Amino acid sequence: MDKKRLRPVEAAMLMGVSRSMIYVMLTRDDLPSITIGKARRIPAAALDDFIQTQLAQRRDAPKQSVKPPATRRGPQTSRLTRNVRQ
Numbered sequence: 418m419d420k421k422r423l424r425p426v427e428a429a430m431l432m433g434v435s436r437s438m439i440y441v442m443l444t445r446d447d448l449p450s451i452t453i454g455k456a457r458r459i460p461a462a463a464l465d466d467f468i469q470t471q472l473a474q475r476r477d478a479p480k481q482s483v484k485p486p487a488t489r490r491g492p493q494t495s496r497l498t499r500n501v502r503q
Contacts, residue, residue, distance in 0.1 A: 422458035
């Protein structure tokens, strides 16, 4: 990242999320920002810190087992077929 401070739309493009998602992250204080007049700027280092924090949390999170999807039991009939048979 060449710039020290990014506009929310630039941060969104770099992170691959929408601009509104960046504003949600700013509101939740997930990303720090500064206000210059009416403009919000996000320090480029804050994006790197956020990504590193997310990676560390994911790495440290306990592994969850994945259950196979529930299968349907019984005859495979559609609603139309059921109505005709009744």
